[in-house]
Amino acid sequence: MTTAPRPATPERPAGPDPDGREPILQVRNLVKHFPLTQGILFRKQVGAVQAVDGVSFDLYPGETLGIVGESGCGKSTVARLLMNLETPTSGEILYKGEDITRLSGRALKAVRRNIQMVFQDPYTSLNPRMTVGDIIGEPFEIHPEVAPKGDRRRRVQELLDVVGLNPEYINRYPHQFSGGQRQRIGIARGLALRPEVIVADEPVSALDVSVQAQVVNLMERLQDEFGLAYMFIAHDLSIVRHIADRVGVMYLGRIVELGADAAIYEHPTHPYTQALLSAVPVPNPEAREHRERIILAGDVPSPADPPSGCRFRTRCWKAQELCAEKDPPLTVPPVFRGTAGPTEHPSACHFAEEKQVVPPE
Amino acid sequence: MSTSGATDAVMAPEPEPPGGGEERPLLDVRNLHVEFRTREGIAKAVNGVNYSVHAGETLAVLGESGSGKSVTAQAVMGILDSPPGFITQGEVVFQGRDLLRMGGEERRKIRGARMAMIFQDALSSLNPVLSVGEQLGEMFRVHQGLSRKEARAKAIELMERVRIPAARERVKQYPHQFSGGMRQRVMIAMAMALEPELIIADEPTTALDVTVQAQVMDLLAELQREYNMGLILITHDLGVVADVADKIAVMYAGRIVESSPVHDIYRAPAHPYTRGLLDSIPRVDLKGQELYAIKGLPPNLLHIPPGCAFNPRCPRAQEVCRTDVPPLYRVNQERASACHFWKETLDDDSAPSGDA
Ligand SMILES: Nc1ncnc2c1ncn2[C@@H]1O[C@H](COP(=O)(O)OP(=O)(O)OP(=O)(O)O)[C@@H](O)[C@H]1O
Ligand SMILES: Nc1ncnc2c1ncn2[C@@H]1O[C@H](COP(=O)(O)OP(=O)(O)O)[C@@H](O)[C@H]1O
Ligand code: SF4
Ligand code: SF4
Ligand SMILES: [Mg+2]
Ligand SMILES: [Mg+2]
Numbered sequence: 001m002t003t004a005p006r007p008a009t010p011e012r013p014a015g016p017d018p019d020g021r022e023p024i025l026q027v028r029n030l031v032k033h034f035p036l037t038q039g040i041l042f043r044k045q046v047g048a049v050q051a052v053d054g055v056s057f058d059l060y061p062g063e064t065l066g067i068v069g070e071s072g073c074g075k076s077t078v079a080r081l082l083m084n085l086e087t088p089t090s091g092e093i094l095y096k097g098e099d100i101t102r103l104s105g106r107a108l109k110a111v112r113r114n115i116q117m118v119f120q121d122p123y124t125s126l127n128p129r130m131t132v133g134d135i136i137g138e139p140f141e142i143h144p145e146v147a148p149k150g151d152r153r154r155r156v157q158e159l160l161d162v163v164g165l166n167p168e169y170i171n172r173y174p175h176q177f178s179g180g181q182r183q184r185i186g187i188a189r190g191l192a193l194r195p196e197v198i199v200a201d202e203p204v205s206a207l208d209v210s211v212q213a214q215v216v217n218l219m220e221r222l223q224d225e226f227g228l229a230y231m232f233i234a235h236d237l238s239i240v241r242h243i244a245d246r247v248g249v250m251y252l253g254r255i256v257e258l259g260a261d262a263a264i265y266e267h268p269t270h271p272y273t274q275a276l277l278s279a280v281p282v283p284n285p286e287a288r289e290h291r292e293r294i295i296l297a298g299d300v301p302s303p304a305d306p307p308s309g310c311r312f313r314t315r316c317w318k319a320q321e322l323c324a325e326k327d328p329p330l331t332v333p334p335v336f337r338g339t340a341g342p343t344e345h346p347s348a349c350h351f352a353e354e355k356q357v358v359p360p361e
Numbered sequence: 362m363s364t365s366g367a368t369d370a371v372m373a374p375e376p377e378p379p380g381g382g383e384e385r386p387l388l389d390v391r392n393l394h395v396e397f398r399t400r401e402g403i404a405k406a407v408n409g410v411n412y413s414v415h416a417g418e419t420l421a422v423l424g425e426s427g428s429g430k431s432v433t434a435q436a437v438m439g440i441l442d443s444p445p446g447f448i449t450q451g452e453v454v455f456q457g458r459d460l461l462r463m464g465g466e467e468r469r470k471i472r473g474a475r476m477a478m479i480f481q482d483a484l485s486s487l488n489p490v491l492s493v494g495e496q497l498g499e500m501f502r503v504h505q506g507l508s509r510k511e512a513r514a515k516a517i518e519l520m521e522r523v524r525i526p527a528a529r530e531r532v533k534q535y536p537h538q539f540s541g542g543m544r545q546r547v548m549i550a551m552a553m554a555l556e557p558e559l560i561i562a563d564e565p566t567t568a569l570d571v572t573v574q575a576q577v578m579d580l581l582a583e584l585q586r587e588y589n590m591g592l593i594l595i596t597h598d599l600g601v602v603a604d605v606a607d608k609i610a611v612m613y614a615g616r617i618v619e620s621s622p623v624h625d626i627y628r629a630p631a632h633p634y635t636r637g638l639l640d641s642i643p644r645v646d647l648k649g650q651e652l653y654a655i656k657g658l659p660p661n662l663l664h665i666p667p668g669c670a671f672n673p674r675c676p677r678a679q680e681v682c683r684t685d686v687p688p689l690y691r692v693n694q695e696r697a698s699a700c701h702f703w704k705e706t707l708d709d710d711s712a713p714s715g716d717a
Contacts (some may be wrong), residue, residue: 178658210654210659211655214645217652241648242648242652261648279572280645282645283603283639290623296575298526
């Protein structure tokens with residue numbers, strides 16, 4: 001295990017499901033490199049942006065897995081891979097045990113029905129020339145078996161009602177709605193085919209705080225109502241804390257720490273997670289003096305030329321020689337194995353240790 | 362009306378903005394009104410803003426998008442887009458003098474030298490075809506008449522002040538060659554160049570990642586302490602406010618609806634909108650239950666509701682709220698609230714606020 005040159009795929013990277021459920025999605029060693037080319041006539045590859053580089057996790061039915069990380073760390077690329085909008089360079093995405101990266105035609109279509117996406121930008125992700133009814137009903141065109149033609153209008157109105165919009169708005173256009181309302185339209189569309197999984201890429205990041213709460217509450221209610229599993233991507237750690245059951249922290253194309261929400265927020269063992277959490281401003285002026293801030297030096301390195309060994313080492317205050325030589329795998333660090341405590345979760349660090357950075361209230 | 366908190370409050374139709382004590386504030390904005398005359402109609406973007414900031418003090422201006430934070434700042438800086446924007450009323454008193462009654466030349470001298478602004482989007486506020494060193498140096502050449510060489514030396518010194526690594530080499534580079542965080546440092550350096558008394562930072566870290574945001578806020582706070590500057594920090598992030606501000610002014614539909622020292626407002630807000638905001642944010646330090654959601658949407662500035670602009674969304678609204686615009690009531694020496702029922706709001710601790 002210590003000789004692994006690359007982060008080995010942990011047997012159960014997500015840890016055992018407390019209820020013994022089978023995962024609905026299993027992502028294994030997912031890699032997406034975008035080639036960097038030079039020359040116009042003879043395009044030759046001069047390198048690659050390692051957008052996603054060995055990501056593994058499980059998603060269980062009905063749960064919310066939060067994915068956090070800074071801009072460019074690969075969150076959206078993971079989402080696009082799950083949605084089959086990109087082809088992975090390597091790795092597997094198992095939906096109920098079947099590798100969907102190898103499916104095509106009918107079989108793929110059947111799987112895609114069950115995995116739907118909600119996008120970040122409610123201003124650009126909806127076609128401005130289509131009515132709300134057409135937008136929400138569009139998935140029925142691709143999957144007519146879900147709703148026969150005569151039934152569609154009623155179904156769309158039902159969906160509008162479910163997301164808290166007036167069913168009479170069915171003939172309006174996206175520009176007639178506010179940001180929060182447009183995000184509801186996007187969610188209604190995502191729900192149309194009754195999927196089991198919704199991949200939400202920064203679904204509330206573009207919204208104002210007062211509207212953000214409305215959409216988050218809606219998503220939580222729909223999850224309970226329809227038993228949805230969410231992969232909820234956000235750069236806002238507070239939102240993820242609120243909504244997620246489990247959390248994966250990404251850095252430069254990798255998941256560096258993965259665990260239950262309380263494990264990650266209250267017992268982080270990876271230096272990057274600790275720095276990230278300590279940097280979040282807490283809306284409590286009394287906590288100002290008592291908080292320890294970890295201010296990282298420098299910026300995130302280019303994903304086209306990531307550091308050797310541990311990718312975080314250029315900004316890590318604990319980095320040692322070993323960190324440059326050996327890539328730490330995403331497994332439960334040996335010091336925490338068998339402790340049965342909240343620190344016993346996968347963390348890709350040679351020198352993992354617990355550090356509480358968010359002041360408990 | 363007789364049951365409202367209004368009757369026993371000290372009512373002042375045009376109250377002095379609270380805070381500050383005896384000494385004269387560095388900047389005192391009084392009853393500022395700005396409107397945009399557009400084809401669709403008159404958008405009342407700023408409707409009687411009052412705030413003040415003293416030397417060495419940080420005032421956070423908090424509000425959702427469109428609430429008028431940036432327009433107020435632009436009016437203060439004298440960079441309002443006009444037309445369509447017009448200042449229709451008010452005073453902007455800086456170091457004892459009303460900027461709105463000053464000549465153009467005089468104002469230009471103040472801008473940059475005595476008060477400077479930092480924008481959210483550093484890339485579009487920097488000149489893409491000039492090197493960073495040239496842009497920084499220009500400040501010294503224009504305002505202090507330094508030679509090219511002297512200005513360059515000053516630019517390098519400034520870049521080192523804002524902790525840009527390898528300043529000597531990077532001084533020749535162009536804005537696009539800097540990362541977002543580094544560009545924001547360049548913006549800060551530019552604002553700091555002539556050691557102004559006041560800096561207005563409009564969402565300086567909103568576009569940055571959280572770890573970089575922490576670096577930049579740290580730098581800003583340190584420079585402010587060192588030079589004893591007044592800082593107006595415009596933001597929509599209640600966390601940032603709690604972290605750095607001394608006092609806070611909450612904006613809604615172009616008005617300051619509550620102003621207060623930062624500690625008090627988090628403990629007990631005196632305006633239902635502030636209260637709603639505090640309850641609706643998820644927190645990294647609390648798992649919490651369902652979020653409180655303020656119902657509805659901010660008003661269209663072409664049609665601000667009569668009475669209190671917040672009344673269609675307010676859980677506490679009464680008949681009077683739909684007819685009478687609440688004045689800015691003085692809550693105590695340092696606090697004010699534009700709510701007919703500020704007292705009831707202040708005393709109410711039933712809702713799940715903060716759990717602290
Ligand atoms: N089609 C593409 N071609 C080349 N590089 C790409 C492509 N798509 C993404 N990348 C690069 O891959 C990396 C990961 O991008 P991704 O969009 O997944 O980041 P992210 O974590 O979603 O960031 P953000 O928080 O900014 O949305 C980035 O360096 C990005 O520039
Ligand atoms: N140049 C302009 N022309 C017309 N309307 C404007 C202009 N600039 C700002 N506004 C309007 O003024 C209102 C307040 O804007 P702003 O101060 O930028 O809000 P924020 O609080 O988000 O900074 C908004 O409704 C905005 O659309
Ligand atoms: S492996 Fe080394 S460089 Fe990487 S996070 Fe751990 S201590 Fe830091
Ligand atoms: S004045 Fe009335 S409507 Fe306005 S905030 Fe106070 S209670 Fe609500
Ligand atoms: Mg993204
Ligand atoms: Mg603004």
